[in-house]
Amino acid sequence: MGYGKRIYEEACAELARRKTRAEQTAEMGLQNFYRQCPRAREIREEMAVNSARAAKTVISGGDVRRELEKLKATGLALKAEFSALLSQNGFTEREITPQYICEKCRDTGFQDGRMCSCLKALQRQMAYEKLCMDVPLSESTFDSFSLEYYKEDERTYPQMSNILRVCKEYAGKFRADSSNLFFKGGTGLGKTHLSLAIANAAVQKGYGVIYGSAQTFAVALEKERFDRTDLDGTGDTNSQLIACDLLILDDLGMEFPSAYVNAALYNVIDTRMLAKRPTIISTNLTLKELEKRYGERFVSRITGNYGMLEFIGSDIRRQKRMQRKNKKQL
Template structure:
């Protein structure tokens, strides 16, 4: 914006040429002697607008810094930072549940409502969970997307195990990705149980993804895991994610593209 130019108005005050507002105002007569002057400065609309714009920019910058910081903490893999609703190709009909989860976040949080996304490998469950994470992170919520190994490493490395469990419990949303994909025992399972148990007791929501079926979780004979699955099933609404494996679909696409090229070459 150009530097404001001024003119003297009929009332003898100085005015801004751009917005035509006075840039000074009279001091009441009785106080003029006290201040030793007749007028004092005021901000015209141009100055107010400029200050408001600067305030907005500062706010936006602070928001971005906060979001970026939390994004770095949230995801175990860098690629997950780009798994969001905008980048979604729309091929997963269950994505609507992820969107609704975010839309109803206040209620979800209040009631500690979790989701158990279960179904075959490669149906986009982790992608859905990461979309929810990214959308909430954008709202400056604190989210942690983690897995068995990371949790047990965290507990193992912590000076005080309870401090670590409390820290994980501090997140607005905890996402435990790929539950039951590894066969663990003892310390690892115990660590994950402690975290989930603390989480459930404090009424804070979790999202779990797993390739297991609900039935497998209910009927497991492994007592270590049974405690974990009981916590999960007791606090997370199961949603079965069916459909063509996205990975398989991608493989088929590659195969078709490959065949296309080679057929073309044969006919040349």
């Protein structure tokens, strides 16, 4: 899952904190029990010695079965005495045993050498929260996308209805090797809303999503071009843009023009295409304007490898402002 190195490390650190808290709490409970009942500590020490004897018996050979049966009986008797003392002194097993949030991996994040579902879920949660810090992800859903703003003419409504249908189907079937989408059209027509609705669905499925405007990425790329202080690579924007499961590049063409940024964006788009990692690009520019800005090869890559969706209609933001203004006047 392409959540990035930073998300993975933060999730592992959180699991480590959970594990430490559970074990420290249990140890505190156990020490309280020992202070109240010194015999309990003695029993635990005897149980440890008994287990060690069992291990030595297996190694030494001889009449192993008989000796192991004696040691097993001793161990069961000690365990029963310990449990009885626990109850008599008002303690429970839960109070002296680590209560891990994930019992499968005991909050280590791995089970039988494989990543546990708890670590996957935690990465998904952190990725979602990080995305929500920058964009209103919870508000940008397919249910909140209204077609009422497109009913101005006979051409706009069916066009936008079809785009909504295509985006819903794309989100519903989204996979790590899904196709690319290219949203073009004027401002305020729903391009960002629908791209975030797709992002929402992808994150819920457990995929790592990176969303941002071309301007945001351009600033980061330019900064890291000259800033080599981040030696561990956790802030390497270029690597994260290439490696994530789904990249959403919003407002292409609105970034400050730079030959370096143009080349870097082309490299990201081209590398992701060759690796069959899906990308969604939105822009207010026409294809001719994009060609003038980035060159024929850049536009050829997009037109030949992206599903083109043209957004039409009147600026929804302007329509909403007019509606609010009219309500105030009433």
